[in-house]
Amino acid sequence: MTSSQRSWSTMAAAIGSAICLSACGGAASASPGATSNAGQTLALTGFQAFNSHMAVNWQSNAGTADSHQALQGLQFYDGGMIIDAGDSVTWTFRTGEPHTVTFLGPRPKPPSPFDPTNAMRFGGSSYDGSVYTSSGFGFAGQTYTLTFPKVGRYPYLCLLHGPGMHGVIVVQPAGSKYPKTQAFYNSDGASAAFADLQHAYGSLQLFPYPIDGTHLAAGISPAPSGGERSAEGTVLRFLDSHSATMPSTTIKVGSTVTWTNLSNNEVHTVSFAAVGHPIPPGPPDQPPAGGSTYDGSAYTNSGVMFPGASYTLKFTKKGTFQYVCLFHDNVGMLGTVVVQ
Ligand SMILES: [Cu+2]
Structure with missing residues (x-):
């Protein structure tokens, strides 16, 4: 290993x-x-x-x-x-x-x-x-x-x-x-x-941004991200609403999407592979990759998003692009951006 x-x-x-x-x-x-x-x-x-x-x-x-x-x-x-x-x-x-x-x-x-x-x-x-x-x-x-x-x-x-x-x-x-x-x-x-699972479920209601919008949560937890790290529960999902279903965000070419880690007890990443390629293996601290724009041609990674951290990416080509959290893709922390 x-x-x-x-x-x-x-x-x-x-x-x-x-x-x-x-x-x-x-x-x-x-x-x-x-x-x-x-x-x-x-x-x-x-x-x-x-x-x-x-x-x-x-x-x-x-x-x-x-x-x-x-x-x-x-x-x-x-x-x-x-x-x-x-x-x-x-x-x-x-x-x-x-x-x-x-x-x-x-x-x-x-x-x-x-x-x-x-x-x-x-x-x-x-x-x-x-x-x-x-x-x-x-x-x-x-x-x-x-x-x-x-x-x-x-x-x-x-x-x-x-x-x-x-x-x-x-x-x-x-x-x-x-x-x-x-x-x-x-x-x-x-x-x-x-x-703890009930508290984690309840934290979905704390999603603060416009529903189905272009500001998403990368994880959320019962206690706010500025507070003391809590053990009580957390949601390992990208969210665009008060539901834990996988988000799909539709935008126009040239628009941006922002993700914020709204948990106080987990780290996450927002990571896009180059289309048709797997995400390359990296060290455990998953360093940032790519720039602030994404067109599907290169692996692009937020780096580790600590509680409260945000990441904004501009999409410059049409397409349907999947992304993952490198720490939690195995438990289903995935999303899609559709650029029209
Ligand atoms: Cu994660």
Whole structure:
């Protein structure tokens, strides 16, 4: 696998299309074994010796999305787990949008979201706070499991969506009574996932420009783009209205179209291939390409559009031109400009 974000997108498309996703987040994930183990252990409170012999595998979730992948929740959905030393946690990645489960260990801060090493796995199968440990990019249906041998409080984050997307695993001494069951974490996670998808859906109503006009949104989120980065939800679509359907914008030759990133928690691009050619692979930070005009002859890219950023392109030839977000084309973030 190359370091190109584009090849990850392609891989995600292959994985994402094979797997049915749902908005139910946590509830769908628990393996029967984990639930019954946790339940059993709780039922045996007082039999501490027995408990200490039984390592429990707990289930968490990274991200959530609706079945179209348009609405995304950018959190770990488990309600905050308290486990015993020797137990393990398995995260299931739920979305075509990749996430990571990353424990920084001795590192004071995470690498940049565009660091190509973010895609890679680091560390072993257990975490005790001493070594940088990361799942690498996880896509829908993949899982990542870590065992926690040592008592402590272990915060973690997603390298692509942190610091908003973060969680914590609290590890008690082996044999301690569990304060919550897997069923609680499932239910809390599912409620939070549902709420985030509802907030993302609600944010469609915030689309501020004339409907079907030439000023589009490149993504939108419940909180405004000027505010603090939020984890609560986001829409991975180009929008020309209050709907998440793929926009088609019809203009006259010589006119311009403008896109603004109205999310506060995602980066996007507006990227046109040369007609008849694929978009060339590039580094993870997708540098700008082409100029401020497009006639179908050359790859033209906005570069990374951070929250609040705008991009305007003038169209100088007739034609029907498709464009994509290089980070989210695999989840259907596409649009068309028809130049007449
Ligand atoms: Cu995007």
